[in-house]
Amino acid sequence: MTSPPAAIRPEDEVVDLCRDLIRIDTSNYGDNSGPGERDAAEYVMARLTEVGFAPELIESVPRRSSVVLRIPGTEPTRPALVLHGHTDVVPANAADWSVDPFAAEERDGLMWGRGAVDMKDMDAMILAVVRDMGRTGWRPPRDLIVAMFADEENGGRLGAQWLVRNRPDLFEGASEAISEVGGYSVDIDGRRTYLLQTAEKGLAWLRLVADGTAGHGSQVNTDNAVTALAGAVHRIGEHAWPLRLTKTVTQLLDGVAELTGTSYDPEDISTIESLVDALGPAKKFVGATLRTGANPTQLEAGYKANVIPGQATGALDVRLIPGDEHEVMETLRRLAGPDVRIEDIHRDTGLEVPFSGTLVDAMVAAIDAEDPGARVLPYMLSGGTDNKSLHRLGIAGYGFAPLRLPPDLDFAGMFHGVDERVPVDALRFGVRVLERLVRTC
DSSP: OOOOOOOOOHHHHHHHHHHHHHTSOOBOOSSSOSOOSHHHHHHHHHHHHTTTOOOEEEESSTTOEEEEEEEOOSOTTSOEEEEEEEOOBOOOOGGGSSSOTTSOOEETTEEESTTTTTTHHHHHHHHHHHHHHHHHOOOOSSOEEEEEESOGGGTTTTTHHHHHHHOGGGGTTEEEEEESSOOEEEEETTEEEEEEEEEEOEEEEEEEEEEOOOEETTSOOSSOHHHHHHHHHHHHHHOOOOOOOOHHHHHHHHHHHHHHTOOOOTTOHHHHHHHHHTTGGGHHHHGGGSSOEEEEEEEEEOSSTTEEOSEEEEEEEEEEOTTOHHHHHHHHHHHHOTTEEEEEEEEEOOEEOOSOSHHHHHHHHHHHHHSTTOEEEEEEESSOOTHHHHHTTTOEEEEOOOBOOOTTOOTGGGTTOSSOEEEHHHHHHHHHHHHHHHHHO
16 A cells, blocks of 8 residues: 655745746846746746636736735734735846856755845745645635735836735735845854844935037037036035934844944944944845945936037936935935936835834744744845835835855845855745744734
8 A cells, every 4th residue: 555645845845936936037127128027927826726726917018917816814803914026037147147047057055046036035935835825725814915026126116016006905904014135044143143124225216417508529618418417426426425223223233232242332333334244245235224325327428429418317226214315315406416407217115114013023933943042133125125015005014035044155145146046945944934924923
């Protein structure tokens, strides 16, 4: 008599799901010229329908596809929880990589490929946990809204933002959300610590426009648009933004100081930077959350070397400390000067939510169950996530894609970087933590 086949657990298939997703090219070029997310959305639909669910595929425009599924919980009077990912990725230049970025090769215990950390790893964890619900019939305490969004890498305008504006019914009754970029481990003075994202900086992509008098390049021109723009770009690029520690950043620094047995002065940047350095690879994220930053990213003017153009334009990527938006814009207008105007390309809000409450307690407990004795600290993300869009509906968003990582792995540096990769053991660890969380929160 043969034994019945062993039950499939989420950790048994999370690696395969991640591999499959990476192999679907969903590059987002920001101009709707790429392949879109349709193929990945259809893959997600198939994986969910084959275990008995009926998700909805929604397109804002052709091939820009999101998938949403609502699973009733056992305590329907409680607010719903949104568990979301995005299936698009930033483009990858294969010539720069050690491997084919869309081959999803497994080498030395790591899964390589575009999206391995941003964020098809978490997408695979979500799918593995939800598929286990479908196969075995267990249900979470709260209603669970599972979403795989399009277009996150371009601000979510054709994904989460579009759904919030056009289909808010999908998120009815939800109070909290979980997605990227948090829950990953760092080593602090020999103690494994998981960084839970409770805040993210605001976003402003801005255009600088200088108008001048067009003319021959040989003539005297005191109304040169290029000169005006260059001055504005230089002043903004060189501006020293003031130190501004939010509650989240202060809580993180307090925790690192405790773990390292040191102290810091909130007014002394050198003492703060020593704590940031103790975070290892994560210091790239954390170091950018101590103050607002404004980076010039594009310049455009003229069509011929001997013609003074009538207009010159540039672009800025501004990442703002939450709550400082008005002050930052006033400073930018002053630095740009009277001859350069500032226009919006895209703006989104900064977020900061409490490092406390039932959901946070459940996240900490889920980590502790799989990695006893590890610490969990809050941090602010220097970038942004689709939680910004859900915030418009009053949904408090957290970053919790749990991964137990080797201390020397430059995890933060692989976001939008070359040779993106994630340990397969970290995927299996993460899906166990995520399942515990969804079962208990």
